[in-house]
Amino acid sequence: MEKLTIKAYALKHKLSIFNVMKMVKSGKLKTIEAYEEGKEVRYIILDDATEEEVKASIVPLKERESATLRQELQELRREVEALKKRVEHLTH
Numbered sequence: 001m002e003k004l005t006i007k008a009y010a011l012k013h014k015l016s017i018f019n020v021m022k023m024v025k026s027g028k029l030k031t032i033e034a035y036e037e038g039k040e041v042r043y044i045i046l047d048d049a050t051e052e053e054v055k056a057s058i059v060p061l062k063e064r065e066s067a068t069l070r071q072e073l074q075e076l077r078r079e080v081e082a083l084k085k086r087v088e089h090l091t092h
Contacts, residue, residue: 003032003043013058020044028054 004012009029010020023029030045 002046004046006042006044009044013054015058023054 006017006020006024009015010017013020020029024031024042024044029050030047031042032045034041034043
């Protein structure tokens with residue numbers, strides 16, 4: 001059984017600390033609390049089932065970028081069509 005701090009878990013999965021905290025508070029990730037040097041530290045307990053679930057729910061950056069690029073391409077195509085119509089209207 002391996003345990004990681006929230007920051008280390010975020011770095012491992014390339015997530016923001018905020019998103020990891022949301023998963024902890026929603027109960028998606030199992031945690032334990034320990035006191036070290038007078039401070040309360042939360043550790044995320046790693047197990048295979050939870051890791052697979054988390055990996056499946058993370059949208060890879062490439063997919064997010066390509067979806068954004070597709071949207072931008074569609075918008076540009078609409079703008080080009082509108083400009084073509086406007087040029088056609090002005091030339092006639």
